[in-house]
Amino acid sequence: MDKMPKWADVILTPLISLVLAMAISALVILAIGESPVMAMKTMVEGALGSSYGWGFTLYYATNFIFTGLAVMVAYHASLFNIGGEGQAAMGGLGVALVLLYLPLPHWAIALPVAMIGAAAFGAAWAFIPAYLQAKRGSHIVITTIMFNFIAAAALNYVLVNKLRPVGSMDPASARFPESTHLPALTDIFAGLGMEWGKNTPVNVTFLIAVLACLLVWLLIWRTKLGYEIRVLGKSEPGAVYAGISPVKITVIAMLISGGLAGLMAINNVMGESERLVLNAVEGAGFIGIAVALMGRNHPFGILLAALLFGFLYQGGGELALWTSIPRELIVVIQALVILFTGALDNMVRMPLERLFLSMRRTNGGAK
């Protein structure tokens, strides 16, 4: 028998964690002599109060959806892919190479080609740790972390020595051709005769991210491959008994995971900066871990968690802009949310389970 109803598990637990994180953040803000109410108001208004704020919130959320889905797919095969950061960086390289060197006349053609480039580079970056895990038993957490550093260094080299236009002092690639620029959501709204989110980076990739949630859900819970991934994640001897090759599934799951992380580059590299810059991922690969944890490794939960973290990112930026709360404190608030929703999950869950059990017992006794 399940310990508590599903809604409590999926909605109530993260919500209480969130409230706790907020409460402690409020105390911290109080401690430095600022008003938590004002801070909260600034954040909400800055991130959700206008279409401008929403534009940024959704842009960040798009990044987190991809990296969150990447962590989730690997997690279902009981692989902890910490390498989203490096895989997304490599995806950016894939996008840049495709857009800079292939003649692509229109964004509608450039988009699928760039997606293939992004996913292929991300997947390739995940392949080596996957192979080492499957064949040699090298722990994937260690190898993917190390590959993050290798990716960062490799990108450094490529940007400074290979992709930097002659004469430029900026470690970044040339701008992508005009024809490959993705339409921003604001352009689409303008086409419909509405004004929404002027000067915001959110673009069609957001819609692709939502679609990706649906596809990943189908993959994990509706296809044979998803079934095999979940079997391996629950029991390797079970997988072997069922005729599923752990080596094959480990590699495939990591390829999908790395591909999803790589796809994030469509949003930040192709959609926003329109060229490849240094450190384009900006930690979104790591946020993806928190998003997947908080989203209970379910695409719908990941969508919600990504929106929350998008809100924190955008709201935090606003906070730094309009109040005297230092930027570092915003990182503290974000960290508190990650801590409570991810790492301290059981702190809320256990008492809640006990509460539901005792409620059920008294109800049962009354009958």
Add this chain to the structure above:
Amino acid sequence: MTAASDMMGGRSATTAPAAIELRGISKAFGPVQANRNINLNVPKGTIHGIIGENGAGKSTLMSILYGFYKPDSGQVLVNGQPISIADSQTAIRAGIGMVFQHFKLVQNFTVLENIILGVEDGALLRPSLSKARGVLKQLAAEYQLNVDPDEVIENLSVGHQQRVEILKALYRQADILILDEPTGVLTPAEADHLFRILEGLRDEGKTIILITHKLREIMDITDDVSVMRRGEMVASVKTSETSPEHLAELMVGRKVLLNVEKTPAAPAAPAAPVLEVRNLTMTDDEGVQRLRGIDLDIRAGEILGIAGVSGNGQTMLLEILGGYPPKGSKVAGEIRMNGQPLPIGGRGCDAAQRRRAGIGHIPEDRQVEGLIMDFAAWENVAFGYQDAPEFTKGMLMDNAAIKADAEAKMERFDVRPRNANLAARNFSGGNQQKIVVAREIERNPDLLLIGQPTRGVDIGAIEFIHKRIIELRDAGKAILLVSVELDEILALSDRITVMFDGRIMGERLPENTTTGELGLLMAGVTDTAHTPDDAGIPPESAHVETLPQEPA
């Protein structure tokens, strides 16, 4: 003594206080009432059996006695004194010793070191060790508890490790010994020896509580027996005044057939065997040879039983036949299925390929291999058959079809509760096993591999599963049955082989053999021609010491 007059009315004032008395013990885990108002009276100097199906609450009750759980209500009296057992230290001080099903020994310590573990007399080990050595010698003489005090635990046979556990309890001056399923890992001879030790202890005035699900043991050795069912104590009777049939009925709550009804096998006589195994050898990743030339034939319409103490190669044999030899092992030999050679290693040798060749497999460990415990029951019905065309619709799996199939199977195999959406983990052991059995049998395989079909399964489900196995045989299928339960092997098999140390020790017909003879074969003794029916312990049972492992 005035204490005697304080005894409750209705009980004879002349009886000495019971070693253990429980009054109205209740314990609930969440909504599950594991123990409900348990009363138990174990007189001093007796062997008291506690019997019940899995999940009847036996282990919970004993954990309460040993201080692992606190009862919600009720009272524990030891030697007439009410005490509250808060932890195992209190229990030990009250003279209660426990021998767990899974031994709690430090594998790379010597016997002596294990015995003083936790009761060292000071910072220096030497005085405690020499004291323990003396006590050990005395105990060994008194109760036939011979073990070499300087031997390292991992070199001891399972039977001897169990003796160390008993010695540990006695060294802590236990007067009351609780043994939880002590014979599960022993050969019949070792079990007999254990019972002699227990009888010796009883004659010295110790009190013994024996938890088991084996009716035969209860009848053999106990003075009194208490039966538990669904958290309640349903009966406490003198063993001499009851019968196995009666106890089984009390355990299950209805009449049970203890003996499987089956007609003699009708194997398709002249035809070639379904499965032929020739000179199968296997060397594990440490270079130890675990299978040393296995030859087997199984014909259609017969059950071949493989008896043996677990760890003598049966598991590896099943895994190799099932298509997944243990990692890093080297396999050689020949396996033919319906005359066609099967790959025994490398590419093309996996469980999926075996299923296509018509081999079904009920694995030994349903919780790790046979089921995915977190998956819903219906998802487990497709487990291993996720490729099956009837479970596929386009690119997706046809969940509706799987669910329908699962519900039909659960209906036919009487899986309870009849809820296909429940995770496998939430079914009882017997019902979990029924899901596995239904899945494998209803595929109608030409050959069914079965490992420990009824381990941890309650009597009611055992009866049901045995019936289905016989039905499959009568439908003309070949069955390979591996079990450590001799009774099961004897009841089901048409032919019995015994495995010991990776070899087949011999083949017997069930009607021409005895438990004693099989027990000797299981212990590696082949000269069984003149062994009487009730052969007790083979000479010193010393051969058990050199069980499977052999240096690389």
